């Protein structure tokens with residue numbers, strides 16, 4: 488018997504489709520039996536409708552009184568924050584993040600909307616003195632138009648929020664496609680937006696595969712800009728199409744982030760920073776530290792203590808308050824983690840602990856955090872993004888070698904150093920090429936109001952978040968006028 492399933496939010500209406508269609512089952516990575524929700528996958532035709540709605544709404548939304556936009560964004564932020572516990576549990580069930588971290592993520596989403604509610608009212612523009620007599624020059628920013636948002640699975644509500652909030656605040660309309668693994672948090676966000684007073688067509692959500700829904704968005708002549716977070720491979724495809732179409736693109740992709748630990752480090756701080764940055768969120772963060780670069784004097788004691796703490800991490804149900812590490816997001820990511828463990832062993836690294844699938848009666852994708860030593864810079868575990876709780880330790884002689892090793896990567900998103908030396912801390916902040924540098928702090932877990940992004944293979948285009956987001960989500964107009 489057929490029934491209706493949710494599929495998309497288009498032009499202010501929640502669209503349903505026949506359940507005989509292509510059904511997307513959102514499964515709980517902690518419990519193979521549990522289906523969190525079911526959706527009908529949208530097709531290219533429905534995606535085109537969402538894009539057309541966004542196009543039609545763009546002119547009037549761009550001209551809306553800023554106070555109206557500010558109030559709407561503020562209401563969205565308030566509802567997210569009021570419902571943080573419920574939304575965090577939903578997020579844990581669909582993605583596997585422990586509920587403590589999920590709460591932090593939901594708060595970040597709510598606060599992003601509240602931040603951009605204020606940014607709407609920020610002064611916009613500059614006045615220049617012209618080099619010509621009797622001429623005035625005004626420079627100000629305007630909306631780009633229709634923004635396509637393609638988001639990944641590892642931050643199911645924060646990334647959609649930190650992309651949608653500035654897009655909408657600065658007067659653009661949105662067509663969003665969340666990752667297929669995590670449609671429910673995005674759906675909850677669309678429901679909240681639908682109650683906020685946002686006019687029809689301004690925000691649209693399309694649930695469906697990257698190869699159809701995502702592809703339709705990036706190729707549509709009605710879309711003016713694309714902001715994407717995900718793998719480097721898909722990012723390159725998005726950038727190539729955007730380049731052909733001469734539209735602007737913002738990419739946040741991978742990382743192989745180094746954490747340098749120097750002989751003078753406070754060991755307790757170093758252990759906490761390494762555990763958090765490498766293993767929390769199951770290592771599924773583009774900012775995770777997956778390369779630990781440790782100087783010889785501290786290496787052995789540091790590794791011994793880190794291994795002890797790593798073994799003690801509790802891998803389990805993300806909804807239990809005492810779980811440290813939730814499941815891997817899905818079987819294919821689990822397979823990828825296990826393949827990297829095999830590769831590390833074959834290439835001659837020593838696995839001190841972890842790296843195993845932890846079988847359990849619920850079919851959860853539990854994987855024990857892994858620590859490799861005797862790592863060489865050419866090894867795949869040291870060079871490639873694993874996106875799991877797998878940490879490789881490289882031993883180096885001194886700070887200079889550590890900095891050189893930290894830089895030896897195609898990526899350049901986040902980099903950290905643990906030291907008590909002001910001299911090395913200052914030098915590292917200046918000379919690391921990473922977009923974000925941390926001193927005595929984990930490489931992952933950043934503020935919602937400061938610029939976010941990296942260099943080389945990690946990012947392309949202007950920074951996300953904070954006041955810097957205006958650079959991507961607006962265009963600059965220079966107006967000359969004769970007096």
Ligand SMILES: NC(=O)C1=CN([C@@H]2O[C@H](COP(=O)(O)OP(=O)(O)OC[C@H]3O[C@@H](n4cnc5c(N)ncnc54)[C@H](OP(=O)(O)O)[C@@H]3O)[C@@H](O)[C@H]2O)C=CC1
Nearest residue numbers: 638639665666667696697701702717718721740741773874
């Ligand atoms: N930097 C980061 O934050 C992230 C990095 N990754 C890395 O990527 C690896 C694979 O993860 P995965 O989820 O497959 O990453 P993808 O890059 O495939 O997915 C990211 C987003 O892009 C969409 N997409 C996929 N193909 C296309 C396409 N041809 N056109 C337009 N959109 C598309 C996806 O949709 P759909 O879900 O339907 O495939 C998803 O919404 C991970 O192991 C990790 O290394 C992953 C997530 C986040």
Ligand SMILES: O=C(O)CCC(=O)C(=O)O
Nearest residue numbers: 771772773774931932933
């Ligand atoms: O570390 C963070 O706070 C953000 C990480 C992130 O954006 C990502 O993994 O995609």
